[in-house]
Amino acid sequence: MARQDFRERLASGRPLLLDGAMGSELQRRGVYVSHGATEEKLGAWSATAMRDAPGTVRDVHEDYFKAGADIATTNSFWTNAIKLGLVGLADKAAAYTRLSGEIAVEARDRLRPEAYVAGGMAPPHGGRAPVDPIDLPREFAMQAHALKEGGVDLLLVEYIGHVEDIVAAVDAVAPAGLPIMIGLRHITDGGDMQNGDSFERLVGALGSRTVDAILLMCSSPAAISAGLPKLRRAFPGPIGAYPNIGYARAATPLAGEQQWHSLDTTSYTPDLMAEDGRAWLAMGAQIVGGCCATTPDHIAALRAIMPTG
């Protein structure tokens, strides 16, 4: 099947299945993703897998495509000069970012040519606070350019939560000329943005900028269920969700090659994910998938409940 233009595909209203976790999945497969971590901060995270284990990155993409994913996100979450600089690899940022696109596109072309590749990126300083008016626009512009060179179909600016950062991010990546999806992180239990901001304030601040879809991500399934109806009221375009299902700070202090996160891929089963996925589709989500700790089995379970045709 030929691949439809992504914006036309969104406009058709048909649901799209996003893939699942990359970083935690690399960890589950034995890749060390805690280079540069300190007791307080996560370090370069999955960015170093572009040096250490590009074949495993490819394997993860393959397994998500085999599970039926319609969109894969590249392993470029933190392949920026700030995070890679923590481990002496700042000068590799553009090359690793581009390679993450090439690996995902190659897997897509081989296994599921009708699917899409989203070039992912997250705020280079982690996005907690304060708002980052300098490094974020520069690194996002670099990543958008490198991901486009790598052949991606769209961009996914994710793990972001400050309204000002989101507006700056959209301005930084728009010149690449690709569709843009935003993944809002750490939705509160009450279903609002990370620091209590409303989705209305975000949509107002974005004004006439083109944002092709807004998704809630890296939040508990319950928080996503609370947030989606609020997002639906605030934003008229396509919406979606991909939850974090069990990824916690490992016990401190860090010792040796201990991973920064402890990984729980068992308590939130694929069946539970299918149940929640059904509910999110009913709330108006057009795009569903998984964030931290989800596996290809979770994505296969979502595939089974996605409407077809």
Ligand SMILES: [Zn+2]
């Ligand atoms: Zn996550």
